[in-house]
Amino acid sequence: MQPVTSDLQVVVVGGGSVGLLYAARLALAGQSVAVVTRSSIQANQLMEQGLWLQSLDGKKTKVTVPAQPIEAGLPTGNLYLLTVKQPDLPALLPALAGLNRSARVIALQNGMGHQELLAEVLADTQCFFAIHTEGARRHSATEVEHTGTGTLRVGPWQESNSKDPVIAAFVDWASAAGIAAIYEKAMEPHAWKKLLANALINPLTALFEIPNGALLDNPYTQGLMRDLFEEAAQVAAFAGQKIGEADWQEIVAICRSTSRNLSSMLQDVKRHRPTEVQSINGYLVKLGKQAGIPTPLHETLLRVILLKSGMGIGKEG
């Protein structure tokens, strides 16, 4: 059944696996969606060939979505889904600053720091955050495969009891598209839990070039994960987050349930793309320094991943 609200105009910013997955699934559910890509080549290909979604059952469906490159600006919409990675966010700020005050933005980045960046150009009432566990693999500029079902949590950063109507309509549409979407009162605690999972799984898988599940096959990598967890939990406590044994178990469970996944950081390293390590481990190191909490393991991994992805030492800021 389609949601009652039909005046939602979604603009998906980012033509990576997550952006293409959400664009295709929302469009298939009948939602008006436009896609904004980094390159004009991808935008042209999407316009000419359409967007192809391979569902969990292997079936391929073509979806027609308007697409344009970011250099042409942001098309009109009332909800902007930011699916680009953290390193690509600063370049979007001038375009976001020009949005109508009634427009809402949902940021889907891993790590931390994006909420502060967005606050530079958007009002508090415009900014929402999401964390999702849907699996997606991009096969080409116009083809995406849905590789696993998950949930989509969306809401304001800090606790609010009132529901924004645009975000509520989006949650309804996502549900109509078959995505288990939840409107959360506060995303900050969820973002911290995701940060910890990413801070343990992503750099180790990127360093050793192994799928997520392989981290659990070896007592040394498991031990490293646990030590990274202890450091991160102390920093999280300084930030007012309650992190305990259940969170460690949850991270182990994520590793198991995504065992065949190549983490996003490993994929970035393989593609010679900038990674999100500065917003993940780098954030923990920075906050640890402010709090006087040593984070030698996170700092070492930060440097190693920066070196591995060709960004060099000393740029961690």
Ligand code: KPL
């Ligand atoms: O979010 C992820 C990522 O790869 O960025 C995990 C949870 C580690 C799944 O691969």
